Amino acid sequence: MMRPCVVVPRESGEATRQRLAEADLIDQAFGIEVADGDLFIPVTDPESVPADMAVTERDVPSRTPQRTPADLLGYEPTYERLGDVVLVDEDDPDRAAEIADAVVESDIPVRSVLNRDSKVKGETRVRDWEVLADEDGDRSPTETVHREYGHEFVVDVDEVYFSPRLATERNRVVEQVEPGEHALDMFAGVGPYAIPMASAGAEVVACDINPDAIAYLEENAERNAVADRITTHVGDVRELTAEYAGWADRLVMNLPHTAAEFADAAVAFAGESCVVHLYDIQHEDAPFERATTALETAAGDEYAVTVLEERVVRSYAPHELNVCLDARLDRID
Numbered sequence: 001m002m003r004p005c006v007v008v009p010r011e012s013g014e015a016t017r018q019r020l021a022e023a024d025l026i027d028q029a030f031g032i033e034v035a036d037g038d039l040f041i042p043v044t045d046p047e048s049v050p051a052d053m054a055v056t057e058r059d060v061p062s063r064t065p066q067r068t069p070a071d072l073l074g075y076e077p078t079y080e081r082l083g084d085v086v087l088v089d090e091d092d093p094d095r096a097a098e099i100a101d102a103v104v105e106s107d108i109p110v111r112s113v114l115n116r117d118s119k120v121k122g123e124t125r126v127r128d129w130e131v132l133a134d135e136d137g138d139r140s141p142t143e144t145v146h147r148e149y150g151h152e153f154v155v156d157v158d159e160v161y162f163s164p165r166l167a168t169e170r171n172r173v174v175e176q177v178e179p180g181e182h183a184l185d186m187f188a189g190v191g192p193y194a195i196p197m198a199s200a201g202a203e204v205v206a207c208d209i210n211p212d213a214i215a216y217l218e219e220n221a222e223r224n225a226v227a228d229r230i231t232t233h234v235g236d237v238r239e240l241t242a243e244y245a246g247w248a249d250r251l252v253m254n255l256p257h258t259a260a261e262f263a264d265a266a267v268a269f270a271g272e273s274c275v276v277h278l279y280d281i282q283h284e285d286a287p288f289e290r291a292t293t294a295l296e297t298a299a300g301d302e303y304a305v306t307v308l309e310e311r312v313v314r315s316y317a318p319h320e321l322n323v324c325l326d327a328r329l330d331r332i333d
């Protein structure tokens with residue numbers, strides 16, 4: 001059956017397989033194939049594959065006679081998997097119900113199927129969900145355990161914001177962390193940056209205005225054995241500027257659309273030299289302009305701003321990009 005596969009020369013195959021396994025991206029329903037000196041590793045979500053890997057379509061053997069939702073529907077439906085929850089985004093209720101039935105009937109491991117019932121809303125960025133299928137009445141259909149690059153996150157999408165699509169991007173940031181550094185995650189959610197940064201040896205402060213997000217973050221910190229390296233705060237991150245003035249070596253600002261408005265707080269948190277990862281959603285014509293200008297304005301003549309990387313994370317809507325500006329703030333003496 002044709003499946004998206006990462007293709008890699010056989011000699012670097014094992015290292016690639018391990019990286020994909022850590023990111024929980026290998027599609028276990030299909031076998032890995034070797035042909036002409038290359039390895040073809042089937043993946044569950046080609047869009048989440050790290051940018052340095054090549055993805056192709058390949059006819060790979062099914063490990064067991066598996067029925068996918070596409071087999072049952074006769075077309076490839078769009079859905080995301082978050083642990084054992086399947087998330088769909090369908091406006092047509094009949095099509096949504098048809099996809100949910102096929103997902104449940106298929107051989108993919110699934111406990112519930114949810115349809116997006118609103119856009120992300122307000123400060124907490126949580127959205128409403130319609131439960132299309134719930135195969136286990138004893139547990140909340142909206143709560144699950146998501147695995148990402150060797151970490152586990154308990155998350156309830158009815159209470160907190162979470163997107164599995166950002167796994168590769170989060171890992172890009174985490175890979176830059178040095179042991180002992182001070183990292184402040186200004187909009188932390190359930191901890192998908194904060195917890196791996198603590199695992200990498202950073203001392204982490206994680207803040208979120210949503211108390212449910214911080215409750216999950218604390219549970220996840222225990223679960224991943226890093227609670228001793230994370231301090232949490234519930235509230236507006238600007239409330240921390242006095243307590244953590246000049247403290248941070250690294251700032252994660254993952255509140256697209258709005259993070260640039262927190263540039264003053266970022267400068268207040270910055271130590272002598274501080275790397276900032278500022279996420280935004282902007283028109284493709286000038287995706288980094290607002291973030292760069294906001295940081296430069298807030299820095300004034302106190303800090304020099306050096307742009308380290310302008311990264312397109314993914315396309316968000318027609319002509320709109322989700323981007324990350326990596327910049328360094330160096331205090332001017």
Ligand SMILES: C[S@@+](CC[C@H](N)C(=O)[O-])C[C@H]1O[C@@H](n2cnc3c(N)ncnc32)[C@H](O)[C@@H]1O
Pocket residue numbers: 123124125161162163166186187188189190191192193207208209210213235236237238254255256
């Ligand atoms: C887009 S989510 C990102 C969460 C997490 N970093 C992730 O990658 O899953 C933004 C988070 O910022 C929180 N938030 C919004 N305004 C805030 C503020 N003023 N201070 C602290 N947290 C805030 C929201 O509750 C939400 O959990």
